Amino acid sequence: GSFLFSLVGIIALSTGAYGTQGRVLLFAVTIIVVILIVYTLLRWIDHLSKLGRVGETIDRVEKAAIKAITQRIQWPYLGGSAYTTDLSLPPSAITVKSELTGYVQHIDVFALGAIAQDVEIQVYLEVLPGTFVHEGMPLLHIVSMGNTMACDTDTAREKVLATLTIGVRRTFENDPRFGLCVLSEIASRALSPAVNDPGTAIDVIGRGVRTLTCWSKPHGPGSHTNQGCKQIFLRGLTVDDLFDDFFAPISRDGAALLEVNLRVLKALISLAEINPAIFKDACDRHVALLITRADITLTLQHEKDQLNSLARTMTP
Structure with a gap:
């Protein structure tokens, strides 16, 4: 756009189409265009400096997952x-x-x-x-x-x-489970031997707790069936599905790392305390799975005892 503007301006000046007032107006508009170009370049440079970073990617996925879950809470059956x-x-x-x-x-x-x-x-x-x-x-x-x-x-x-x-592929907008799956995949890749980055996995676990917490919030006044869609029947999402999508891969791939096991266990304890009525059963099931995997993969008895001790702190 700026190139075409400059080209037209040069042609108009060469043909003498502008008078004195027209030249002043053209100069003012040119200054505005230059400012817009500089602003756009700076914004693009800032975008490129963040593009591809793991943290930026996780931020985007987390926002998409929270948005999808919040929307599904308002319309648990998509309006039906x-x-x-x-x-x-x-x-x-x-x-x-x-x-x-x-x-x-x-x-x-x-x-x-x-x-x-x-x-x-x-x-x-x-x-x-x-x-x-x-x-x-x-x-x-x-x-x-x-x-x-x-x-x-x-x-x-x-x-x-x-x-x-x-x-051919899933999308974030109407699929809350997909956002949790992608977060879990990021953590699993970080835990692979080729990457060996448990810190990223621990960061993702915290974000997963924040995302799943949205599911525990009470349904607002907008969470109802649309009057024109009462004849459409859909199944709702279950807490077990959400927990399986997020915790199962991380717990499996990080079973040999004590720090990851501890963070997953603390996350499950936190969710059980946030809303026991909704999360308690799913948390108990995944805690039992985590302890079973840890007993098989961990070699030191001290680490196993540490996990068992933390698991006993969960409110019965």
């Missing part, structure tokens, strides 16, 4: 209704299967709600954003609310499938 495990579908339910292989990136629940109201159906989704699907895998079930559907089955299937976006 709860699809409980004890809910049984009628034999007349129509199963819609995937025509693609990849990850579910987005589900337009509001569009599904409009379709469900239009053709008088209920939609029961078997997938969430982040689910890996393959051709022929059941995605959802369609249940007619009347004797007959307001449109033919093929048309309803095409409309419903159009509301699901399936791609």
